[in-house]
Amino acid sequence: MTSATTAHSVVEPSAATRRFAGSLVVLYAVITMIPLVWIMLTAFKSPDDAISYPPKVMFKPSLEGFCNLFTTRSRQTPDFIRSLGPPQGLCDSIARSRNMVVAGPSNYVPRFVNSLIIAFGSTVLAVALGTLSAYGFSRFRVPLKDDLLFFILSTRMMPPIAVAIPIYLMYRTVGLSDTRLGMILLYTSVNVSLAVWLLKGFIDEIPREYEEAAMIDGYTRFQAFVKVVLPQATTGIAATAIFCLIFAWNEYAFAVLLTSGNAQTAPPFIPIIIGEGGQDWPAVAAGTTLFLVPIVVFTVLLRKHLLRGITFGAVRK
Amino acid sequence: MRSGLPFETTGICRIVDDPGARSVDAMNELSASSRITYRAVMVRPGVARRIRGLSDRTLAWLFITPTIVLLLAINIFPLLWTIYLSFTNYRANRANVPTIWLGADWYQSILTDPDIWAAMQVTAHFVIWTVVIETVIGFGLAFLIDKKFRGHGMWTTIILLPMMLSPAVVGNFWTFLYQPQIGLFNYVVAFFTGRDASSFQMLGDVRLSPWAIVIVDAWMWTPYVMLICLAGLRSIPDYIYEAAEVDRASKWRQFWSITLPMALPFIMLAVLFRGIENFKMFDMVNLLTGGGPGSTTEVASITLKRAAFESWRTGYSSAFAIILFVTVFGLANIYVKALNKVKSR
Numbered sequence: 001m002t003s004a005t006t007a008h009s010v011v012e013p014s015a016a017t018r019r020f021a022g023s024l025v026v027l028y029a030v031i032t033m034i035p036l037v038w039i040m041l042t043a044f045k046s047p048d049d050a051i052s053y054p055p056k057v058m059f060k061p062s063l064e065g066f067c068n069l070f071t072t073r074s075r076q077t078p079d080f081i082r083s084l085g086p087p088q089g090l091c092d093s094i095a096r097s098r099n100m101v102v103a104g105p106s107n108y109v110p111r112f113v114n115s116l117i118i119a120f121g122s123t124v125l126a127v128a129l130g131t132l133s134a135y136g137f138s139r140f141r142v143p144l145k146d147d148l149l150f151f152i153l154s155t156r157m158m159p160p161i162a163v164a165i166p167i168y169l170m171y172r173t174v175g176l177s178d179t180r181l182g183m184i185l186l187y188t189s190v191n192v193s194l195a196v197w198l199l200k201g202f203i204d205e206i207p208r209e210y211e212e213a214a215m216i217d218g219y220t221r222f223q224a225f226v227k228v229v230l231p232q233a234t235t236g237i238a239a240t241a242i243f244c245l246i247f248a249w250n251e252y253a254f255a256v257l258l259t260s261g262n263a264q265t266a267p268p269f270i271p272i273i274i275g276e277g278g279q280d281w282p283a284v285a286a287g288t289t290l291f292l293v294p295i296v297v298f299t300v301l302l303r304k305h306l307l308r309g310i311t312f313g314a315v316r317k
Numbered sequence: 318m319r320s321g322l323p324f325e326t327t328g329i330c331r332i333v334d335d336p337g338a339r340s341v342d343a344m345n346e347l348s349a350s351s352r353i354t355y356r357a358v359m360v361r362p363g364v365a366r367r368i369r370g371l372s373d374r375t376l377a378w379l380f381i382t383p384t385i386v387l388l389l390a391i392n393i394f395p396l397l398w399t400i401y402l403s404f405t406n407y408r409a410n411r412a413n414v415p416t417i418w419l420g421a422d423w424y425q426s427i428l429t430d431p432d433i434w435a436a437m438q439v440t441a442h443f444v445i446w447t448v449v450i451e452t453v454i455g456f457g458l459a460f461l462i463d464k465k466f467r468g469h470g471m472w473t474t475i476i477l478l479p480m481m482l483s484p485a486v487v488g489n490f491w492t493f494l495y496q497p498q499i500g501l502f503n504y505v506v507a508f509f510t511g512r513d514a515s516s517f518q519m520l521g522d523v524r525l526s527p528w529a530i531v532i533v534d535a536w537m538w539t540p541y542v543m544l545i546c547l548a549g550l551r552s553i554p555d556y557i558y559e560a561a562e563v564d565r566a567s568k569w570r571q572f573w574s575i576t577l578p579m580a581l582p583f584i585m586l587a588v589l590f591r592g593i594e595n596f597k598m599f600d601m602v603n604l605l606t607g608g609g610p611g612s613t614t615e616v617a618s619i620t621l622k623r624a625a626f627e628s629w630r631t632g633y634s635s636a637f638a639i640i641l642f643v644t645v646f647g648l649a650n651i652y653v654k655a656l657n658k659v660k661s662r
Contacts, residue, residue, distance in 0.1 A: 011558040013464045022466030028458060029475045032536060036478065038501050039490045051499040053514070129384045136380035140373055152384070155392040157645055159597040161621045162638030165631065166395030166402070169409060189391035192384050221376055252485030252600035253618075257626055271489040271604055281493055288486050299481045303474045307548050310480075310541060314586065315548045 036292075042285035050281045065282025067091035068275060069108050069290075073100040108287055111269040115291075117180055118265055119248035122187035126244045127237060129188070130195025135225055137196070138203040139211075149196070153312065156193045160253040168258055180263045186254055191244040194312060198243065201313035202236025203229065239305035242298050249295065266291050396642075403636035410629040423636035433637070435612065436620040442527060443602075443616055444595045447534045448588055454535070455542025456584060460576075462543070463550040473547075477540045484537065488604030491533045495519040495605075520606055523613045530602050530614055534595065542587040549583025550576065582656065589652050596645055617641055 013021070042050050046062040073095045081101065087093035092102045133152075137145060167186060168177075176182030206229055214224040230237075256268040270287045273280055299306075307315055371379070403424070406417045427433050458476065462469050479487070494502040497518045507514035519529040553576065561571045599618035602608070608615035608623070615623075621641065625634035 011555050011562065018464050018466040021461040021464035022469070022472075025458060025461050025466070025469070025472050025476070029472050032476060032479060032540075034501070035491065035494055035536065038494065042493070053499055053504070055499065055501050055504050129387065132380040133384040136377045140377035140380075142377055142381060148381070148385070152388065154646070155388050157593060157649060158392070158396070159599070159618055159621070159638070159641050159645065161599055161618050161625065162399065162642055163392070163395060165409075165625045165635055165638055166398040167391070168626075169402075169631075170395055170398070172409075185387075185391060189387050192387060196384060220371070221373060222371060246481060250483035250485075252483060252604075256485075256600075256603075257622070267483050267485040267600075270486055279493075284489065284493070288490055291486060292482060295481050295483075296478060299478055300474060303470075303477070306477060307544050311545060311586065311590070315545060315583065 039285050040289050042282055043289040045282050045285075047275070047280065047282055050285070062094075062282075063090060064094050065280075065286035067094050068106075068280050068283035069273065069286045070106055071095070072103045072106050074103045075100050106273075107269065108266075108273075111264055111266045112290070114180060114263055115249060115265040115267075118183045118187060118263070119245050121180070121184040122191060122248045123241050123244040125184065125188040126191035126195045127199075127241045129192050130199050130240065131230075131233070131237060133192075133196045134199035134203050135229060138200050139208070149200075152193045152196050156190065161257070164254055164257045167254075171258065178259045178262050178264075183255070183259065183263050183265070186258070187248040187251060190251075191247055194247070194309075195240050195244060197312040198240045198309060199233070199236055201308065201316065202233050202240070205236075206232045239302060239309065242302050243305075243309040246295060246298055399635045399638055402632050403639050405632045407632045408629050409625075409631045419632065423633050424640070427633070427637050427640060432612070433620065436615050436617050439527070439612075439614060440596060440598075440616045443530060443534070443598065443614075444592055446531045447538070447595050448591050450531065450535045451539045451542045451591060452584060452588060455539045455587065456546045456580075458539070458543040459546035459550055462547055473544075477544060479537045480541045482537070484601040485604050487537055488533065488601035491529075491536075492520065492605055495529060497521070521610055523610055526606050526610060526614050530605055533601060533605060534598070537601070538591060538594075542584075542591060545583050545587040545590075546580060549580035552583070553579045585652075585656050589649065589656065592652070593645055593649055596648070597641075 038055075041057075041059075043065050044061045044063070045056070045059050046064050049056050049059040049062075050065075067090065071091055076099060078099060081096055081099065084101065087096050088102075095102050136142060137149060142148065171177045171179075171182050176185070210228050210232065211221075211224040214228045215221065219227065250267065251265070252267040255265045259265070259268070266287070270284060270291060273283050273287060275283060302309070404419055404421070406414075406419055408414065462473055491502075494500050495518075497503055497515045500514075500519075502519065503514040503517070506512070506517075517525060519525050557575055557579075558571060561575060566574070597618055598616055599622065602614060602616055603619060603622070606614040608619040612620075617637075618641075621634055621637055624630050624637060
């Protein structure tokens with residue numbers, strides 16, 4: 001047999017198999033990327049190019065979508081526009097070429113800021129609570145431990161709309177309706193179950209001997225937790241935080257049902273960006289693109305821990 | 318003498334940590350006998366607490382209680398409230414109307430309501446088709462990626478992107494792709510089938526719209542199934558295949574007798590997670606079709622949202638929410654049992 005002379009194991013796929021598998025996977029990846037690339041291209045199209053048929057792959061890039069995303073405009077008579085001074089900035093000149101003037105900033109920035117505050121606030125809280133609980137479950141003999149852990153996981157199984165009904169009533173009673181604090185608490189409660197489960201897995205992997213050695217050196221249990229366990233768990237905590245951040249960033253059901261203005265985040269806002277005569281697709285695409293970029297970055301950072309995150313730590317690879 | 322201390326102490330710690338090895342009294346006796354062992358006794362968690370810092374038990378409760386309190390306040394209390402409301406005629410938009418206890422009336426009317434059963438059928442159609450398509454394509458992709466061609470890491474990350482995005486934002490931009498006149502999807506389909514791009518409406522046609530939401534869900538979540546399946550394939554040790562090669566088992570036979578059975582627990586895990594998630598599906602469908610046209614894509618969560626936040630039938634929708642919740646829980650439990658059976662085989 002010729003294989004005796006090669007260094008490869010008999011189960012290694014042949015070069016031809018690899019090439020075949022590779023080309024199929026690349027084909028799938030390319031097809032699956034088309035919608036995303038398309039939306040990002042649309043962000044740089046003029047409204048006319050965005051709705052042309054057949055769809056345009058080559059087009060003259062325009063920032064009109066971004067301008068329309070960040071501003072509100074009002075239609076004016078050509079005479080009135082001529083009576084104004086020179087246009088202020090790029091967006092104003094684009095608007096004037098369409099017989100409009102920039103009336104003011106749009107709501108996108110405040111919604112984006114809400115998304116940031118709520119996502120970061122709930123992530124910090126969920127990870128802080130999750131780390132403490134995970135350490136508690138990992139190291140101490142807690143009565144009914146398995147039941148408590150299952151209870152924590154089960155809270156995540158509830159359909160969001162079912163949770164939203166009583167939360168809506170509860171927040172209305174205590175004055176948390178449409179507030180950032182209310183949304184932060186709600187997202188924290190959803191994320192904390194993921195945080196506990198993921199972090200318990202990460203902390204379980206840190207040998208107990210490290211803390212024991214520290215305690216021999218005179219640390220209390222709490223000092224050992226802060227000075228020995230936490231530094232060891234940094235990677236796990238960071239990965240968990242990114243998962244919580246992505247969930248809170250992407251969340252829509254609670255946001256659309258429980259917020260209307262003050263605390264509204266970007267996901268419920270992006271779909272309702274309306275231009276004259278229907279949906280302003282370049283502006284929607286621009287808002288979508290800006291909203292998705294952080295997620296793309298985080299996904300690349302997280303790629304080693306993705307599996308763990310999406311299975312609640314059940315599969316560790 | 319000091320330099321030798323750590324070895325001595327850790328040694329004794331081990332013995333003492335062994336549950337039931339020695340009582341505290343025995344340890345105190347031991348401590349009296351030698352200074353070295355006295356240090357060792359100090360580090361034993363159970364004894365150390367009397368000397369310095371918080372006891373382990375106090376610390377455990379301090380660490381765990383905040384999480385439990387938060388979940389009780391924002392998950393369990395509302396759940397109990399929902400259960401209470403489901404037995405009443407309460408309406409959130411008419412809070413001043415006196416609340417009347419109705420007993421199980423809502424449950425009875427929901428379980429006999431043909432509209433609810435239609436919504437459940439739509440949900441079942443959506444769940445079954447998405448899970449089947451995602452599992453087949455996802456497993457196929459994982460199988461191909463497991464061949465470890467050059468650059469497979471980078472391509473895997475690219476494939477994974479859709480599942481990290483916001484389902485609402487995804488649903489919204491797919492409505493753009495599905496536009497009959499200008500949408501890319503219609504253009505591509507027309508290009509390959511030779512039909513007119515404006516001759517069909519993915520979101521407006523009662524026959525096509527259920528498939529429109531299945532396609533978007535499959536686009537988004539196939540990578541999820543792929544990732545879990547890939548972990549399953551990678552968990553199969555090489556020596557099993559080597560043994561099969563020695564026995565001259567064909568590749569076909571190896572796939573059915575080794576690959577598939579050994580990856581099965583992982584596949585089932587993926588099916589479980591996708592099944593539960595899609596049973597609750599709301600955001601993507603709400604933005605794609607909003608349940609329409611008519612109620613052809615009205616999955617259970619949309620029905621619930623319409624009853625709760627559009628017609629404000631709070632009591633009725635609470636009862637429906639509880640029914641959904643129990644269904645998810647029941648299905649998940651049955652499935653987990655099946656999963657454990659597969660695992661223990």
